Amino acid sequence: MSSASPRHVSVLPLEVLALLRPAPGQVFVDATVGVGGHARLLAERLVPGGRLIGLDRDAAMLELARPRLAGLPVTLVQAPFSQLRQVLDEQGVAAVDGLLADVGVCSDQLDDPQRGLSFMQPGPLDMRFDPTTGEPASALLHRLSERDLADLIWRYGEERFSRRIARRIVEARRQAPLETTVELAELVRRCVPRPAGRQRKPPIDPATRVFQALRIAVNDELGELQRLLTILPTCVRPGGRAAVISFHSLEDRLVKTAFRERSLWEVQTRKPVQASAEEVRSNPRSRSAKLRVALRLSETL
Ligand SMILES: C[S@@+](CC[C@H](N)C(=O)[O-])C[C@H]1O[C@@H](n2cnc3c(N)ncnc32)[C@H](O)[C@@H]1O
Numbered sequence: 001m002s003s004a005s006p007r008h009v010s011v012l013p014l015e016v017l018a019l020l021r022p023a024p025g026q027v028f029v030d031a032t033v034g035v036g037g038h039a040r041l042l043a044e045r046l047v048p049g050g051r052l053i054g055l056d057r058d059a060a061m062l063e064l065a066r067p068r069l070a071g072l073p074v075t076l077v078q079a080p081f082s083q084l085r086q087v088l089d090e091q092g093v094a095a096v097d098g099l100l101a102d103v104g105v106c107s108d109q110l111d112d113p114q115r116g117l118s119f120m121q122p123g124p125l126d127m128r129f130d131p132t133t134g135e136p137a138s139a140l141l142h143r144l145s146e147r148d149l150a151d152l153i154w155r156y157g158e159e160r161f162s163r164r165i166a167r168r169i170v171e172a173r174r175q176a177p178l179e180t181t182v183e184l185a186e187l188v189r190r191c192v193p194r195p196a197g198r199q200r201k202p203p204i205d206p207a208t209r210v211f212q213a214l215r216i217a218v219n220d221e222l223g224e225l226q227r228l229l230t231i232l233p234t235c236v237r238p239g240g241r242a243a244v245i246s247f248h249s250l251e252d253r254l255v256k257t258a259f260r261e262r263s264l265w266e267v268q269t270r271k272p273v274q275a276s277a278e279e280v281r282s283n284p285r286s287r288s289a290k291l292r293v294a295l296r297l298s299e300t301l
Pocket of ligand 1: 038
């Protein structure tokens with residue numbers, strides 16, 4: 001990791017606490033510990049007598065979180081949240097009082113050039129949250145057909161020039177495999193025309209959308225979220241609460257649909273909760289965050 005003290009700022013902290021209502025003696029899960037910001041806020045409210053089980057796929061994030069959570073009743077487990085049911089069984093927990101999943105990426109992961117998640121830093125095109133399993137982005141760029149690449153960039157990145165970018169990727173890889181963040185970012189920039197005229201805001205680097213799309217695909221982020229939402233009713237006790245913060249419209253749609261199951265959940269947020277203008281000013285990452293919370297109903301499965 002690039003820095004000893006984490007840089008990531010947790011989004012919607014007060015809203016998460018108000019809607020999840022952690023209380024002494026309760027058992028909570030933070031399914032995406034990251035650098036431990038939300039985990040700390042939650043765990044502090046579970047004492048005395050309660051505990052928090054924290055998951056993250058990324059061992060490096062758990063190491064950043066560990067000192068922040070020292071002295072609190074927290075168990076950290078490196079695992080994807082799709083395996084939450086097995087993790088709870090191993091921890092001897094039947095069902096929890098509350099769960100938070102703040103899906104996506106931490107600023108500290110973006111800052112580490114070796115992860116290849118940011119086009120701002122030269123590094124290998126890896127992008128895996130857990131670099132010990134799965135396929136790095138460079139392998140995906142090499143393996144997929146032009147059509148599949150275009151679909152991926154369009155679907156997960158909402159990039160209008162997806163077909164042109166996919167064509168250029170295929171042309172480039174015939175010469176040599178695309179291995180670095182800089183190579184990919186430059187290729188994308190050459191495909192996307194600059195906006196004409198004077199802009200009010202500086203234009204977003206076109207590489208942003210392509211890097212986001214690849215990260216979502218490499219980590220199967222939508223599949224992971226769907227698997228978590230499917231097992232969630234078996235992990236949260238009746239009367240317990242689940243909160244999901246998402247940053248992409250496709251993710252938010254999955255959460256909205258899952259919480260709409262009226263025999264299982266009572267929605268606590270009719271519309272997704274979004275960051276205030278003040279929070280967006282101090283933490284621009286919060287701009288696209290959407291928080292949905294549901295109460296687990298008592299019907300059996
Ligand atoms: C936005 S950060 C969480 C930040 C955290 N809430 C905080 O306050 O510090 C998202 C984290 O989720 C982790 N993550 C992403 N997908 C995951 C998955 N399927 N299972 C477990 N962790 C995952 C990432 O490694 C990252 O550390």
